[in-house]
Amino acid sequence: MTQAKYAIGIDLGTTHSALSWVDLQTPEATPQILPIAQQSGPGAVQDYGLLPSFLYLPHASEFAAGDLALPWSAAPDAITGEWARSHGALTPIRLVSSAKSWLGHAGVDRRAGILPADAPAEVERISPLAASTRYLQHLRDAWNQRHPDAPFDQQSVSVTIPASFDPGARELTAEAAQAAGYQGVTLLEEPQAALYSWIAGSAGHWRKQVQVGDIILVVDVGGGTSDFSLIAVVEEAGNLQLHRVAVGDHILLGGDNMDLALAHGVARELAAGGKTLDPWQMRALTYACRLAKEQLLSDADLHSVPLVVPSRGSKLIGGAIKTELKRELLTTILLEGFFPVVASDARPVSRPRAGLTQIGLPYAQDAAITRHLAALLGRQGGATDALAGFTAREGASFLHPTAVLFNGGVFKSDLLTQRVLSTLNAWLAADGAPEARLLQGADLDFAVARGAAYYGQVRRGQGIRIRGGTAQAYYVGIESSMPAVPGLEPPVQALCVAPFGMEEGTEAPLPPQQLGLVVGESVRFRFFGSSVRREDQPGTLLDFWSPDELQELAQIEALLPAEGRAVGDVVPVQLRARVTEIGTLELLAEAAGGQQWKVEFDVRENG
Numbered sequence: 001m002t003q004a005k006y007a008i009g010i011d012l013g014t015t016h017s018a019l020s021w022v023d024l025q026t027p028e029a030t031p032q033i034l035p036i037a038q039q040s041g042p043g044a045v046q047d048y049g050l051l052p053s054f055l056y057l058p059h060a061s062e063f064a065a066g067d068l069a070l071p072w073s074a075a076p077d078a079i080t081g082e083w084a085r086s087h088g089a090l091t092p093i094r095l096v097s098s099a100k101s102w103l104g105h106a107g108v109d110r111r112a113g114i115l116p117a118d119a120p121a122e123v124e125r126i127s128p129l130a131a132s133t134r135y136l137q138h139l140r141d142a143w144n145q146r147h148p149d150a151p152f153d154q155q156s157v158s159v160t161i162p163a164s165f166d167p168g169a170r171e172l173t174a175e176a177a178q179a180a181g182y183q184g185v186t187l188l189e190e191p192q193a194a195l196y197s198w199i200a201g202s203a204g205h206w207r208k209q210v211q212v213g214d215i216i217l218v219v220d221v222g223g224g225t226s227d228f229s230l231i232a233v234v235e236e237a238g239n240l241q242l243h244r245v246a247v248g249d250h251i252l253l254g255g256d257n258m259d260l261a262l263a264h265g266v267a268r269e270l271a272a273g274g275k276t277l278d279p280w281q282m283r284a285l286t287y288a289c290r291l292a293k294e295q296l297l298s299d300a301d302l303h304s305v306p307l308v309v310p311s312r313g314s315k316l317i318g319g320a321i322k323t324e325l326k327r328e329l330l331t332t333i334l335l336e337g338f339f340p341v342v343a344s345d346a347r348p349v350s351r352p353r354a355g356l357t358q359i360g361l362p363y364a365q366d367a368a369i370t371r372h373l374a375a376l377l378g379r380q381g382g383a384t385d386a387l388a389g390f391t392a393r394e395g396a397s398f399l400h401p402t403a404v405l406f407n408g409g410v411f412k413s414d415l416l417t418q419r420v421l422s423t424l425n426a427w428l429a430a431d432g433a434p435e436a437r438l439l440q441g442a443d444l445d446f447a448v449a450r451g452a453a454y455y456g457q458v459r460r461g462q463g464i465r466i467r468g469g470t471a472q473a474y475y476v477g478i479e480s481s482m483p484a485v486p487g488l489e490p491p492v493q494a495l496c497v498a499p500f501g502m503e504e505g506t507e508a509p510l511p512p513q514q515l516g517l518v519v520g521e522s523v524r525f526r527f528f529g530s531s532v533r534r535e536d537q538p539g540t541l542l543d544f545w546s547p548d549e550l551q552e553l554a555q556i557e558a559l560l561p562a563e564g565r566a567v568g569d570v571v572p573v574q575l576r577a578r579v580t581e582i583g584t585l586e587l588l589a590e591a592a593g594g595q596q597w598k599v600e601f602d603v604r605e606n607g
Helices: 082-088 099-103 128-146 167-179 190-201 255-272 279-298 327-338 369-379 414-430 447-458
Strands: 006-012 016-023 036-041 044-048 156-161 186-189 215-221 226-236 239-247 304-309 321-326 403-407 473-479 492-498 515-518 522-525 527-530 556-559 570-579 585-591 596-601
Touching: 006 128, 006 190, 006 447, 016 128, 016 447, 036 082, 036 128, 082 279, 099 128, 099 167, 128 167, 156 167, 156 190, 156 447, 167 186, 167 585, 167 596, 186 190, 186 447, 190 215, 190 226, 190 239, 190 403, 190 447, 226 369, 255 279, 255 321, 255 327, 279 304, 279 321, 279 327, 321 327, 327 414, 369 414, 403 414, 492 570, 570 596
Parallel strands: 006 156, 156 186, 215 403
Antiparallel strands: 006 016, 036 044, 215 226, 226 239, 304 321, 473 492, 473 527, 515 570, 522 556, 556 596, 570 585, 585 596
């Protein structure tokens, strides 16, 4: 690649995507937002700051020639963005949404045509990977339209992902970017991007707002996930540095859940008045509630937003059902359902999945974001013990943040921001700790994209870098050899192959243990991650662990060509881990003599 002129940051979001850019050749340049051309109606194209992450798959005869034209394509086969979202609310069986959440769902084949999830047979479906590729292609084309003198594939590009994405989902995101024509893309965790944006927007004053010993909690509630990151402020050679010390679990809990909950709340009000909705109408109502929620959260003076639920038959007089989403219902559902006041020892409740799982994604069983936050802080009580300048507070029952940065559109509501902050500060007060302060100046719509662009500057030595490496240690399951016993599964040990905190571009040493791999056919391994075992090194072998210590992730698989050996032979190998420059994890199987085979993450449906 030629020397890049611009650093481009891509926020590939569940409900919205955005592109920010910064001139690398201009000192002190700040990230800018690219207006994104997209269809706004039949034959109409308009620039918007955000690209809604929606794809509408029209019927072949649904639109006239030219209705779908874009500046870079005369006849695209689908609608992307604003018009896809609004038109798809009327025909939701043809609307692809939440592709990013599906991309992170290890329980399905993410390369298979499964979206829209409940589309009838006559609707051609596409894969979560293909849908993500479409959004990334649209952003690339929008850039090239406005910057013909600076082609996209010659720029430095960072694409953001949830901090809690497992290695398989990270690999798929990189694959989608590559399929969209991105060259040399780098992956960046979204909470880090939000903090980078805050730093970039402070005009150099961020060092006056934090100090050595601070623990910054980034609370990022997006369309599909709730992401928490903990970043410590340390001192190195007399300078302030940032060190990411922990991230939360992959919690499929965000705006999508809120939209569903609001739709069920409105449906209950309609049912009380004698009006019932079928599943098709419920989907349309869900999308209408999404738009109404965004309006109410961004405009404190609005008391309600009208809703229209289309009818598919003649049973309803007047066709569509007209109703409204009231601020009172929105506040009650969001505060009590998603941000309840709980104690610091509260933990997420496991219960049978019900309404919030109806579209097929494995949503968190407990919708209370505050309980998930309490669980993270309780689990990460020792996250800063090894850092200089930090001392454990005697009697502390959880890790004590000293500052909070919010990200995500739901936090446009001061009510929700204050609910989280007041709940956290009540926990701190009960533990005898000072209150956490709010870091002002967050850009809730564009922070992730701006921060990703700023990261392009950081990678060239033009700013402060957040360090921390991988957010988990990784382990391969090894089945123990034992005589067959009816009803008893052979015990499994966990072999550490990658330690906590591996930096990009580094490689872990080979663990001493050898594994036997069958050649000539695919074999699978169980794969685990831990965000709390910070001392394990490659070769550490665990015979026992608690459910809080290790979580099972997507399987990994290997196919070793026989290469002169008999199919079925067992070859002794050692597993080597490396973190690539773009931020993905690679596992290599190395045999005696130096032969290596890449061990793939199994991103197909498990089972």
